Amino acid sequence: MDRIINTEITVLDFKIEDSKVKSGTKLMTLQIEKAGTRHIVFTGSKVLMEMIKEVPKTGFPFKTTIIKESEHLEFT
Numbered sequence: 343m344d345r346i347i348n349t350e351i352t353v354l355d356f357k358i359e360d361s362k363v364k365s366g367t368k369l370m371t372l373q374i375e376k377a378g379t380r381h382i383v384f385t386g387s388k389v390l391m392e393m394i395k396e397v398p399k400t401g402f403p404f405k406t407t408i409i410k411e412s413e414h415l416e417f418t
Contacts, residue, residue, distance in 0.1 A: 343385055347408050347415070351376045354403045356394050361386065370394070375403075387415045 354373040361369040370391050372383045385391075390408070393416060397404065406417045 352403050352405050389414045389416050393417050
């Protein structure tokens with residue numbers, strides 16, 4: 343995740359599911375494109391999960407930058 347902070351990316355799709363590593367938490371899988379190359383990134387960021395749920399399916403793909411604000415990550 344640190345490699346894409348403060349870099350413009352295109353979010354292609356996402357999936358949120360129960361974490362297999364940390365019981366009782368959620369994990370989001372993001373399909374992104376950065377500089378023409380597709381990547382998969384994982385995050386447990388509650389703020390990012392709440393923000394992406396607000397985007398209608400017709401809003402994908404979309405360009406954004408993930409920034410670190412205080413102690414959490416957010417989309418710009």
